[in-house]
Amino acid sequence: MTNLQVGGDQPAGQHLLEVRDLFVEFHTRDGVAKVINGVSYHLDAGETLAVLGESGSGKSVTAQAIMGILDMPPAKIPKGQIFYNGDDLLKMAENRRRDIRGKDISMIFQDALSALNPVFSVGWQISETLRTRTEMSKDAAMKRAIELMDLVKIPGAKTRVKDYPHQFSGGMRQRVMIAMSLAMDPKVLIADEPTTALDVTVQAQIMDLLADLRRDLNMGMILITHDLGVVADVADRIAVMYAGRIIEHADVHSIYKQPAHPYTRGLLDSIPRLDHKGTELATIKGLPPNLMRLPTGCKYHPRCPYVQKPICVDEEPRSLNLGNGRTSACHFAKEMLDGNLG
Amino acid sequence: MATLGEPILRVENLVKHFSITQGILFKKKIGAVQAVDGVSFELHRGETLGIVGESGCGKSTLAKLLMRLEHPTSGRAILNDKDIFKMSGGELRRLRRNVQMVMQDPYTSLNPRMTVGDIIGEPYNIHTEVAPKGDRSRRIQELLELVGLNPEHINRYPHQFSGGQRQRIGIARALALKPEIIVCDEPVSALDVSIQAQVINLLEKLQNELALSYIFIAHDLSVVRHISDRVGVMYLGKIVEIGTEDEIYQRPTHPYTQALLSAVPMPDPDARLHRDIIRLEGDVPSPANPPSGCRFRTRCWKAQEKCATEEPLLIRRAVEPHPSACHFAELRHVVA
Ligand SMILES: Nc1ncnc2c1ncn2[C@@H]1O[C@H](COP(=O)(O)OP(=O)(O)O)[C@@H](O)[C@H]1O
Ligand SMILES: Nc1ncnc2c1ncn2[C@@H]1O[C@H](COP(=O)(O)OP(=O)(O)O)[C@@H](O)[C@H]1O
Ligand code: SF4
Ligand SMILES: [Mg+2]
Ligand SMILES: [Mg+2]
Numbered sequence: 001m002t003n004l005q006v007g008g009d010q011p012a013g014q015h016l017l018e019v020r021d022l023f024v025e026f027h028t029r030d031g032v033a034k035v036i037n038g039v040s041y042h043l044d045a046g047e048t049l050a051v052l053g054e055s056g057s058g059k060s061v062t063a064q065a066i067m068g069i070l071d072m073p074p075a076k077i078p079k080g081q082i083f084y085n086g087d088d089l090l091k092m093a094e095n096r097r098r099d100i101r102g103k104d105i106s107m108i109f110q111d112a113l114s115a116l117n118p119v120f121s122v123g124w125q126i127s128e129t130l131r132t133r134t135e136m137s138k139d140a141a142m143k144r145a146i147e148l149m150d151l152v153k154i155p156g157a158k159t160r161v162k163d164y165p166h167q168f169s170g171g172m173r174q175r176v177m178i179a180m181s182l183a184m185d186p187k188v189l190i191a192d193e194p195t196t197a198l199d200v201t202v203q204a205q206i207m208d209l210l211a212d213l214r215r216d217l218n219m220g221m222i223l224i225t226h227d228l229g230v231v232a233d234v235a236d237r238i239a240v241m242y243a244g245r246i247i248e249h250a251d252v253h254s255i256y257k258q259p260a261h262p263y264t265r266g267l268l269d270s271i272p273r274l275d276h277k278g279t280e281l282a283t284i285k286g287l288p289p290n291l292m293r294l295p296t297g298c299k300y301h302p303r304c305p306y307v308q309k310p311i312c313v314d315e316e317p318r319s320l321n322l323g324n325g326r327t328s329a330c331h332f333a334k335e336m337l338d339g340n341l342g
Numbered sequence: 343m344a345t346l347g348e349p350i351l352r353v354e355n356l357v358k359h360f361s362i363t364q365g366i367l368f369k370k371k372i373g374a375v376q377a378v379d380g381v382s383f384e385l386h387r388g389e390t391l392g393i394v395g396e397s398g399c400g401k402s403t404l405a406k407l408l409m410r411l412e413h414p415t416s417g418r419a420i421l422n423d424k425d426i427f428k429m430s431g432g433e434l435r436r437l438r439r440n441v442q443m444v445m446q447d448p449y450t451s452l453n454p455r456m457t458v459g460d461i462i463g464e465p466y467n468i469h470t471e472v473a474p475k476g477d478r479s480r481r482i483q484e485l486l487e488l489v490g491l492n493p494e495h496i497n498r499y500p501h502q503f504s505g506g507q508r509q510r511i512g513i514a515r516a517l518a519l520k521p522e523i524i525v526c527d528e529p530v531s532a533l534d535v536s537i538q539a540q541v542i543n544l545l546e547k548l549q550n551e552l553a554l555s556y557i558f559i560a561h562d563l564s565v566v567r568h569i570s571d572r573v574g575v576m577y578l579g580k581i582v583e584i585g586t587e588d589e590i591y592q593r594p595t596h597p598y599t600q601a602l603l604s605a606v607p608m609p610d611p612d613a614r615l616h617r618d619i620i621r622l623e624g625d626v627p628s629p630a631n632p633p634s635g636c637r638f639r640t641r642c643w644k645a646q647e648k649c650a651t652e653e654p655l656l657i658r659r660a661v662e663p664h665p666s667a668c669h670f671a672e673l674r675h676v677v678a
Binding site for chain 1: 396397504506534535536537538539540542543546561563564565567568569587588591601602603604605606607608609610611612613614621622623625626677678
């Protein structure tokens with residue numbers, strides 16, 4: 001098992017993708033927002049890593065850093081490494097990086113409608129993705145576009161390639177986006193809230209499709225979501241983010257059985273359940289921190305029911321290795337795991 | 343809730359069709375969006391009736407009808423023995439006090455240029471009898487406290503509050519006129535999990551303290567189960583099944599309810615191994631041109647010829663005591 005908390009000087013790991021101790025800041029008129037504060041996670045071929053967190057916790061910014069699509073400025077990466085097959089993407093020449101982005105690593109977004117160009121047919125848009133990166137002829141690219149639309153199970157792909165984005169339903173548009181992201185046979189697919197805007201029956205169809213594709217094409221998938229149900233349904237491992245850090249990481253079964261960080265526990269306790277009505281919901285008090293003025297010590301301490309002074313207020317907890325690939329960034333991680341707290 | 347209170351609101355065969363017109367000078371009606379098409383239910387004193395369904399099924403239109411923000415094509419809604427759509431003058435003013443609404447978007451439903459005190463106190467300008475001028479700021483501060491906000495923040499502006507706090511402001515505004523019924527249209531859908539729980543608990547606390555009745559509209563089936571006593575499931579403008587929270591979630595008989603419940607991802611990795619999976623194909627048809635007979639039949643795995651020719655009524659069927667609008671209603675356990 002790899003230690004997730006390795007420092008920057010260790011050699012590159014053997015993972016397909018590895019984010020290591022990444023920091024991202026945004027320099028704005030109002031000050032410096034410390035958005036990513038030492039994120040580490042890794043991904044191997046054929047598995048699904050869920051990145052879970054509430055809005056503003058830094059899930060998308062981390063993904064944008066991997067893709068190399070952060071606007072710099074205002075963004076700045078003061079520290080960190082992102083290895084793809086052992087090479088640090090952050091040190092790579094821009095032309096090599098561009099080769100990897102969109103080809104080896106591709107991404108789909110929540111909002112398919114605004115990601116597609118309304119004035120071109122979907123077939124044209126998929127085939128353009130192919131033609132800007134390969135020597136493919138127009139006809140060959142269009143043929144491949146139809147194959148890709150078949151692959152993502154758009155009924156009647158042959159006739160629908162000529163249709164425009166607005167002629168598709170929300171679910172079908174998301175399928176078009178997925179087809180486009182698969183055009184170059186990526187090894188890593190980053191799906192950023194791919195079903196958040198969709199209805200539940202359509203969401204289920206899309207999540208099934210993504211799971212099938214990941215398996216059939218042996219891709220590694222990073223699934224970004226705020227939905228604890230979606231995570232449990234499809235992920236192998238889960239990384240929980242809070243204020244720009246991975247505060248807990250584990251395989252999906254262990255974490256739902258016994259969370260090792262108070263924040264994860266708080267999240268799990270505060271969701272209503274489909275299978276019973278339940279009584280009063282547990283809540284997490286307060287609000288996520290202001291990223292311009294992060295709390296001292298543990299960034300969760302102002303909201304944590306187990307906070308202990310002075311350690312939690314003064315000392316930022318290291319990410320503790322709990323064995324079996326589990327980590328938790330809490331001073332009382334071991335006690336949490338053993339159920340000896342609260 | 344063990345026993346149902348008396349009915350406070352009775353909705354009968356409510357219909358709202360939006361005309362689709364063509365032409366600029368001479369508008370010609372070429373069709374109609376059947377947004378709400380024959381909805382009936384009762385709301386009891388002190389209860390929460392949940393309404394679930396996918397987007398476009400008519401939930402918000404139903405809410406707007408009950409608020410009298412839209413006028414129905416036909417149908418009635420009886421409140422205290424009077425049809426709300428026939429009310430005018432003093433009766434209408436009383437209705438406007440009595441039925442309030444909380445909406446999804448705490449960002450756009452509050453005027454950014456007004457202080458929180460002015461926003462919450464605005465209804466008093468019209469309904470002066472509820473809070474005489476000299477008494478207003480005391481009353482507003484009480485409301486702020488009631489919804490868990492600092493009464494000293496009465497002069498702040500909406501942008502100085504977080505999303506969850508803004509939703510509390512929206513709730514305080516709805517409470518200002520001491521209503522009996524609050525229609526909540528997706529009140530927690532825009533909020534993060536940890537904040538959502540705070541707002542749900544607040545709504546439940548207020549219901550107990552003030553004996554409120556809620557119509558709680560949402561697309562999140564877990565949230566609706568948690569907060570509701572009874573639940574109605576909507577599809578393409580119609581209620582297809584209605585019953586107690588337990589009946590709908592543990593003993594659903596309509597195929598659409600079953601498919602909807604089956605599609606909800608559960609926060610339990612073991613669930614994926616032993617859950618009954620039902621996957622619907624395709625999308626919801628257009629409400630401008632709904633299928634004949636049963637509107638669900640184009641996506642239903644049980645559909646027979648009868649489903650295309652004969653509309654299934656929302657009635658009690660042999661299998662279960664709660665109403666279901668399916669010719670072939672049948673128990674199927676999909677949650678658990
Ligand atoms: N271009 C930007 N300029 C300034 N701040 C930004 C920018 N992009 C993101 N942020 C901030 O970074 C934080 C993390 O954002 P994000 O990664 O999008 O969160 P998540 O995806 O977890 O909801 C947020 O506080 C957001 O406001
Ligand atoms: N003012 C309107 N004019 C025309 N069609 C409308 C109007 N309001 C809603 N609709 C249509 O009525 C249907 C139901 O909408 P709505 O009640 O908003 O559904 P929900 O709240 O369940 O998502 C949709 O097809 C919608 O497009
Ligand atoms: S009436 Fe027919 S089509 Fe409608 S839900 Fe029942 S079986 Fe399916
Ligand atoms: Mg995001
Ligand atoms: Mg709506």
